[in-house]
Amino acid sequence: MEGGTLSEMYKATQKLLIRTKDGLARLEVLEFSSSSSSSSSMPSSSYNGGDKNYDEVSVLVSTDMAQIQSICSEMDRLWRSIGSQGQRGLWKRKVEQVSEEVDSLKRSLDKQLMRRHVRMQAAQERTELLQRANGDTDHVLRIFDDEAQAMQSARNSSKVLDEAYDTAVAILSKYAEQKDRLKRAQRKALDVMNTLGLSGTVLKLIERRHRVDKWIAYGGMIAVIVVVYMFWRWIH
Structure with a gap:
């Protein structure tokens, strides 16, 4: 145009x-x-x-x-x-x-x-x-079988992980109970020592032992958590 x-x-x-x-x-x-x-x-x-x-x-x-x-x-x-x-x-x-x-x-x-x-x-x-x-019907069936096995493996891994988690919680609960008993025992011991008029040096030794016990309990808790995490990573 x-x-x-x-x-x-x-x-x-x-x-x-x-x-x-x-x-x-x-x-x-x-x-x-x-x-x-x-x-x-x-x-x-x-x-x-x-x-x-x-x-x-x-x-x-x-x-x-x-x-x-x-x-x-x-x-x-x-x-x-x-x-x-x-x-x-x-x-x-x-x-x-x-x-x-x-x-x-x-x-x-x-x-x-x-x-x-x-x-x-x-x-x-x-x-x-x-x-x-x-x-290739067999190939398709194998694919379905592999998928079913993978799902079953995932369910088994989840079950094992749940059991490990429950065990770790139970162990931590025991540590907590022991810590409470130690505190009660310490308070009773301090009361008895105060009553008997023990020296301040002995009281300081007891307090230092209490701090050591507390860090031992915390260390145990952390170790259990690390073990559970490594186990979970291993199964996955």
Whole structure:
């Protein structure tokens, strides 16, 4: 359309837009309909040849869209040179309207092509899965057996871990009980010593022994926790 007037270019874009919309509709039919009667029900146009498949029609639609965009670029250059402000504003709106419409159609085509790609990929994966299942049933059964064994192993590991955790809690509880008994015994001993009037040196020795016993108890707790954690890491 180089060298044409704005009116001629605008008419050309309108024809191309109509044909592009018809092409998109044709793609819908080719994608979702398997009967030839549905294909022949479309209006007559350059897209409706019986020998044209989906890929051919999509290429034609894309080509028309590219042509419309090219014409719009030329029209955008021409309307800027119009002297009348009113005419310039009118053609500016027309060119923008055509550009927006072709952009919308292009987005529709992209979405349709993406949907088709996803459906074709899913169908191919289903076919390959069925072929593998029909050709190697034993292999499929082995996969299920391996999965079942893995799940059983996970359940057994979880059970062992729970038992180890319960044992560790019981051991820590015993340490706590022993600590309470030591505290009570210490208080009784201090009361007796105070009553007997023992020296401050003896009391300090007893307090130092109490601190040592306390750190021994804490060390035992930490050791049990470390052992349980290492066992849990080992079984996993």
